Amino acid sequence: MKRSEYSRKHAEDIAYAKALHGSQLKKGLWSNLRSKNNDVYSVTSNTYFSMWGKDANNDTEENEKDRASRYSTLVNAYYNLATDFYEYGWGKSFHFCRFYPGEEFHLAMKRHEYFLALKLDIQPGMKVLDVGCGVGGPARAIAHLTGASIIGLNNNAYQLEKARDYAVQEDLSKQLEFIKGDFMAIPFDDNTFDRIYAVEATCHAPTFEGVYAEIYRVLKPGGKFGCYEWCMTENYDPTNQKHKEIAHGIALGNSLPDVRSIADSLEALKNVGFQIELQMDLANQGDRITWYYPLEGDLRQCQTLRDVLTTLVMTKWGRFTTTNICRVLEKIGLAPKGTVQTQEVLEVAGDSVVAGGREGIFTPMFFFVAVKPETAATNA
Template sequence: MTTGTISAQHSEDIAFARALHGEKIKTGLLANLKSKNADVHNVATDTYLKMWKNPEVETKEDEDKRLNSYTSLVNSYYNLATDFYEYGWGSSFHFCRFHIGEEFFRAIARHEHYLAANTEIKSNMRVLDVGCGVGGPAREIAHFTGAHVTGLNNNAYQVQRATHYAAKELLQDQTEFVKGNFMEMPFEDNTFDAVYAIEATCHAPVFEGVYGEIFRVLKPGGSFGCYEWCMTEHFDENNPQHREIAHNIEIGNGIPKMRKTSECLQALKNVGFDVVMEQDLANMGDSVKWYYPLEGDLRKCQTMRDVLTTLAMTKVGRFTTTNFVRVLEKIGLAPKGTVETQKFLETAADALVAGAQQNLFTPMFFFVAKKPE
């Protein structure tokens, strides 16, 4: 299904990932942190942090540099953040809506099922997951629909883990995970019956670039379903408080530039899609908010099992994790820069909550777009 040979950049990325994370799959935050090559981790940390300045002194030139270096930005981010994501959230790196009394991982799966059903993914289809992370949604959708799912991801470490987890669930013949840039997809035109993306295409420097590639590899008549990260139409780029929230979302999540929902829809139309469904699922009047686990309020937990997920986000949980990691750094069991990673992830959580509470941000602007016959 893939075309061409592995580029020099991809070979370099794979070599860097192996040097940083090692060859073998480890499980658990401590085991993963202990296995890191400290010198290589320092390179990844410096590469990422040097791309950011305080929003009060940032210039358009600084922003343009990030947009032009988006592959390095996103790769550095996920080389640093993946282990913390799995530790705190599981293997599906996305948010979801909650019903009253609904357990966290059940809600996560339902969110994936909702996308699959509305994208009309069915058994025996060939489906592309754009920006697949470590493959949690790909595995769930493969189980749920019976489709064959190809996951595309530019981070070699995540591709390795996704392949490993799929084999553990005996999905090695129903899934495939490919390292590749979603702005230059390694697939022929008209390859896939359906395409989906879950909170991943926000990493693109421009929506038209990734949406155009999705349009190209999707078969005529096929559907593209997506949960997109966007600023809402209430966001004002010229409002310093709004811009600070957006900037902290960007630095905390490896995003070159946050964009509004209207820009998302216009980009779809610009590349040729017909938008057949659009809704902001974060603004549906739910009594249980999508961001409640990030608030760290144990009183809002839906079930006893959810306490563990939410506990890490409480003040005590954050303090404990940060100082635990600080001790690991000091005694050499975690590489230098791990505490910095923990800090920018906390910055991300705070900005996401603030953005949601002020109706400035949504992680689930949902749309289905069709490629004309």
């Protein structure tokens, strides 16, 4: 895409985000819902839900191809709908993590981000790219920890506005920059970055190989790429109906064209030229506390009182309350049409992810560090 065309599209997306969400950022789920443009939100929800079959058996190969071909529209529609719910239920970092005994939820999330930074050996003065940065939670944590300069790349204008606002709040505006861009066509020259990372974001790409090739291109020779990837494990059986339904629910509820395997990820890395330095499934480390316990609303595994308050939102009672408040607000016009449907599909997402974890067929944190060889040729 030419720069002039990209700038025009960027301006259109920002205008759309403001039309959908309001011209000013709000604080809290209910304030955000009340500020949304009803007509625009309804169109957005219809755009997203029209890309799916009704269930695993009716979600055809043609549906998958359509989602892959329109991945940018798919993901943008999803995060325009889901971002405020994510922040309400989970916080400002949109990812999973492991939990150690006695470790509070938000501290565990930070440790997970620090682990990535340390394994990548991010140092002050390095130029770092965060691919699919969300509202910038990991970027802020890693910037504080390392002193590095980080550019967050995101294709969702609403999330970018939030990311910039949060960076100012944490006095990080000089270290962090957030730009709009497509990770299948990263808007930087070859060999630009010392380090690149992605936190549960590249799973949205139409192909692993496509997004990994772009990351390889803009990474300097000798540079490292670290990633937490969403994958089906070797235990997944595509002929098993239960497994198929779980995979369909994960894809539908989380805006994925499909859910690919660990083997697919490793093969794609090698195909584009990366050397794999480290690989491990952090969801399968024998932890006593499950990585998905907050999402299933399991209060028994909570470590602190604050964890109880966080997890209450995910319990059956918490979900019931949230859904019915949304239903009332939507009925009286204080929340846009499609709000309840968004809440319900996020419940499908949560239930499917938990089921995948329990069955051992899904991981949201297959972790790898891959190196671009020093001798790598620059792509034309």
